[in-house]
Amino acid sequence: MQVQVSLILDISARASVTEMEQQIMHAGREGMRQAMKESVRAWEKQQRCCPHCGSQELRVEGTVSRRLQLLFGPVRLALRRYRCQQCLYRWCPARSLFSGLHQQRISPGLRQAAILAGASWLYRQATHLLAELSGGAVLQKSGEPKKV
Numbered sequence: 001m002q003v004q005v006s007l008i009l010d011i012s013a014r015a016s017v018t019e020m021e022q023q024i025m026h027a028g029r030e031g032m033r034q035a036m037k038e039s040v041r042a043w044e045k046q047q048r049c050c051p052h053c054g055s056q057e058l059r060v061e062g063t064v065s066r067r068l069q070l071l072f073g074p075v076r077l078a079l080r081r082y083r084c085q086q087c088l089y090r091w092c093p094a095r096s097l098f099s100g101l102h103q104q105r106i107s108p109g110l111r112q113a114a115i116l117a118g119a120s121w122l123y124r125q126a127t128h129l130l131a132e133l134s135g136g137a138v139l140q141k142s143g144e145p146k147k148v
């Protein structure tokens with residue numbers, strides 16, 4: 001399974017090192033999010049066997065939206081739904097990929113960073129640090145994502 005993501009940066013010739021760093025960080029996070037989307041899509045393409053009857057006669061039947069919270073920010077995925085042409089079983093293979101995630105949407109890396117930040121600093125400082133790291137979404141006390 002090979003995934004390719006390219007980054008094109010348009011950096012001003014007058015940009016300071018700080019501005020360059022910020023632009024590169026932003027583009028890098030976007031590249032990581034794109035790489036995650038491409039990785040999940042490549043993984044889905046390898047799931048070519050019905051879990052119910054074992055047939056390889058499958059058809060893509062739409063997508064299901066899923067938002068993941070990752071260390072490098074939130075990613076919205078369009079997960080493929082398959083339908084077996086032999087037994088008519090329908091399923092979304094990527095659901096098994098996310099079954100081990102906290103609330104099936106928070107990566108272990110982000111969860112660990114949130115635990116460390118929460119144990120080390122006050123809530124406001126911890127959420128600010130996580131927002132800086134992830135480039136966007138952090139978790140509120142209710143567990144709902146908050147856009148910063």
Ligand SMILES: [Zn+2]
Binds near residue numbers: 053054055084085
């Ligand atoms: Zn089947």
